[in-house]
Amino acid sequence: MSKNPKNLSIEFKKLADIMQKLRGQGGCAWDKKQTHSSLVKYLFEEAKEVRLAVRKRDWVNLEEELGDILLQVVFHSQIAKENGHFELKDVVYSICEKLVRRHPHVFGGKKIKSTKDILKQWDEIKILEKNKKYSTKI
Numbered sequence: 278m279s280k281n282p283k284n285l286s287i288e289f290k291k292l293a294d295i296m297q298k299l300r301g302q303g304g305c306a307w308d309k310k311q312t313h314s315s316l317v318k319y320l321f322e323e324a325k326e327v328r329l330a331v332r333k334r335d336w337v338n339l340e341e342e343l344g345d346i347l348l349q350v351v352f353h354s355q356i357a358k359e360n361g362h363f364e365l366k367d368v369v370y371s372i373c374e375k376l377v378r379r380h381p382h383v384f385g386g387k388k389i390k391s392t393k394d395i396l397k398q399w400d401e402i403k404i405l406e407k408n409k410k411y412s413t414k415i
Contacts, residue, residue, distance in 0.1 A: 292347070292351055293354075293355070296308075296348075297355060300355055300356075300359065308352075311352065311356070312356065313353055313357075316353060316356075320346070320349045323348075326342045326345070327343060327346060350368065351365060354367075379399050379402045381398070
């Protein structure tokens, strides 16, 4: 089903490099001008287009629209990197850590029987994470 024989790591790095070039010297004036605030509207527009593609079961369009969402993540991450806040690899690392942490029934020994219990567990872990995050900032 893949259109390209290259692996995910190569393609992901290529995308990050393209965005860095677009915002770098000799890049695109429009891309260089963008900020987190100016891009938010595009993130919402793309999310609406994803929703529509799913409703229509238009898988070709869904692929394109998910790419546009991914572009927004990469774009915001590049801006954050330029400002010394974080970079794309940090975003990917954080979501990997969160997914493993919030799925102890998959990545740990915990047994759960229903999707209702999975959602309950997710919410409980999320609350614990938020409490820990705020308590370490004080």
